[in-house]
Amino acid sequence: MITRERASVWLARRLLLIGEANLSNPNKHGGMRAAAFVLGLQAFEIMAIAAVGNNLITYVINEMHFSLSESANIVTNFVGTIFILALLGGYLSDSYLGCFWTMLIFGFVELSGFILLSVQAHLPQLKPPQCNMLTDGENCVEAKGVKSLIFFVALYLVALGSGCVKPNMIAHGGDQFNQSNPKQSKKLSTYFNAAYFAFSMGELFALTLLVWIQTHSGMDVGFGVSAAVMAMGLISLVSGTLYYRNKPPQGSILTPIAQVFVAAILKRKQICPSNPQMLHGSKNRVLNNGIVAPSAGSGSLAHTQRFRFLDKACIKIEVGTNVKESPWRLCSVTQVEEVKILISAIPIFACTIVFNTILAQLQTFSVQQGGAMDTQLAKSFHIPPASLQSIPYIILIIVVPLYDTFFVPLARKITGHESGISPLQRIGAGLCFATFSMVSAAIMEKKRRDAAVDSNKILSIFWITPQFLIFGLSEMLTAVGLIEFFYKQSLKGMQAFLTAITYCSYSFGFYLSSLLVSLVNKITSSSSSNQGWLGDNDLNKDRLDLFYWMLAVLSFLNFLSYLFWAKWYSYSPTTTQQETLGDDHLNNYGFINSSKHSVDESIP
Structure with missing residues (x-):
């Protein structure tokens, strides 16, 4: 009895430390040691959600028996909802709950969604009768009623949890450092590099190991592994409880x-x-x-x-x-x-939406494109089509350290900018590369389709790797540049919410993808015999290449629009004044509340 009472007292004290801003002992709280626990959550969470999201279209078609276009919309709506719910997570964190409690509460919501998905995928009575959609698609029964309801409830529990967790991981990690201290500021920069590296590693493991498990052991086992991985992330988060510096919520930020x-x-x-x-x-x-x-x-x-x-x-x-x-x-x-700062940043944010519409194609149609090709790497080994999405993250893991080590110092000598090139220039370069990614995708799909239809040949899956390689470079520039751009706005008490705004670009991009698919099918369907560019479940009958060309043109027009708005933003009075005043005044523009976050240089 005494032991139980002591345990209760210990737990109460531990939880009390969580809710307070642990600033009393800078040698104990904060720093890279505390941020490492958050990095653990980030790597495991992205590993769990990416394994589900990136191979979801295969499950929706083969197990739930939805059509290709409808399945693509289910996936893009799911991913889009995750990122738009990031606003809710950022708002709740900055206003009422704080980063830690928001991550903990919604982390368990996400975990419950993974478990429910695994249960449904395992029990035959919760799915339609088995059927081959490629050979007997017209006779396959689509999931409806309770089966469809359970699937969507599980799916959107995952979306709610992941959406609210995502913006707080980067914000909570950043809260472990004092931005007004030059030494801590350098460590903060190191943390952001480590955070994107953890993100890339999580994606890579998800798109290789976890997707391989889904392909060879079944989606029920795959969803179960995602649940286990998410549980490990929550354990990592809670393990750092005694080391965190928790920023107290500011009240309603809106x-x-x-x-x-x-x-x-x-x-x-x-x-x-x-x-x-x-x-x-x-x-x-x-x-x-x-x-x-x-x-x-x-x-x-x-x-x-x-x-x-x-x-x-x-x-x-x-x-x-x-x-x-x-x-x-x-x-x-x-x-x-x-x-005024928020309004000025809106056009920059809007120009990255089309970029994420292109990302949606790599997670939907490009996976189906790979499934229609020869996936054999060796006699007994076949590449899962969903694993092609790991290519951009392999590029990121290799290129990001090289970018920081070689390109930034060289560019800094030329431009005098502390980051080598400005965030706006970095975003613009990424948007330009995104256009070439779609050009490559269109050319390769035309080659694949012609070979299949005219010569009855199946090309190797490696023919479509260039579109993933180019987009990997594009994502390194655009995604990191956008996060850096919004982070440097640094409005007081809104770090998590501003991070959530960058995720909204993903959301709107995936929603735009769903809208474009529906519009293209409607416009190109001239008769009952012609179901449109994307209306058939057979890519050899569809015209995915024309859809890719349309996106390439749209991406190029978006790039031209971005050049206009970037120039408009660069000549804003705020930017001009900051550059004129110099670095000594940047803290004033950053809304840094040093009274709440002041710590010694001795943080580990």
Whole structure:
């Protein structure tokens, strides 16, 4: 009895430490040691979800008996939902729960989804009767009723859990470092490199080992392995409990943003003063060159000329009186500038949506494309088509260290930029490569289809590897560049939410893919005999090559659009002022709350 009571007291103290901001002992809390436990969760979680998502289309077609186009939409909607739910995870974390509790709670939600998927895949009574969709597709019974319901409930439990966990992994790892300390800032940069490396390793193991298990042992075993891997990730997270620095939630992060819009609308008839120092909450000073800058150490932002209509939220109506206006009628300059930063970043974010639409093709149609080719590598070994998706991550594992070691120092000498090239330049280069990925995919699919239809030959699966190789390089540039771009906005108390915004690009990209598939099928279906470019379950009858060409053109137009918006953003007043003021003022623009996060340099 005494032992049980002592155990209860120990557990209570342990959980109490979780909910507090553990800043009392910088030698014990935070640093790379604490971040390593979060990296463990990141590697295991992506391993579990990638093994399900990247081979899901095979399960949906072969076991649930949905059509090819419908199966592709199920997969893209599932992945899209994961990433749009990242907003919910980021909001709950920054506002109410904190990163740790959000990851722990929704990690178990994700685990329950994996278990339910495994149970359904194992029990024949929860699936339609077995049938070969390739040879006898017209007679196969599609999953409906309770069978379909259980499948979608399990699938979207996984989506809810994964979506809410994802943005908090990077944010919680970043919280273990003090951004205002130069030494800690370097360690923070190392952590982000390690986080993307962990992500790539998790994807690689998922697309090789776990997909191989799914192919040879069955999807029920594969889903069960994903559940076990996710459990290992949660164990890694909890194991670091005593070492974390937990940033306390800030309250609703959306309320200050809403207050700016409401106040600006209510005061829309007011005239903005010519002197920005007359605006409420302005702590600016004017430099010799005429640029308005925030006072040193004020933690405020400089007033900018962009989106002037929002400045009306800072106009004091009752000047000289003791009557205090409601925060829904009067906002500070810094509060308004936060909203301006968010609005300015929207076009950059939007231009990465088409990039992720291309990613959706590599996880759906390209897998089916590989399934229609010769997968034999040796006499007794065949490459699972889903494993082709591991190629971009092999490229990332090799190229990212080379990029940091060789390219960045060389580019830094030429450009003078601390990252070698700016995040905007990095994103643009990635978007350009994405176009060539679709060009390669279209050419190879035309070659494969002609060989199958005209000569009755089956090409080797290695013919479609170039599209994955090119996209791997594209993803290294675009995905990392987008995370870096949003991270450098660093709005106070919104780290998890801003990370979630980058995931929304994936979500919208996959939703756009579903929309394009449906529209293309509808437009190209001229008669009952012609089911459209993607309307048949047989790729030899479909025109996937034409669909790829359409995406290549769309991607190129998107790249041109990005060039315009990147130039527009680069000439924004905020960017110009930051570059003019230099590095000494970056902390003010970063909203770094040093009073809450100040720690010694001795963090391990």
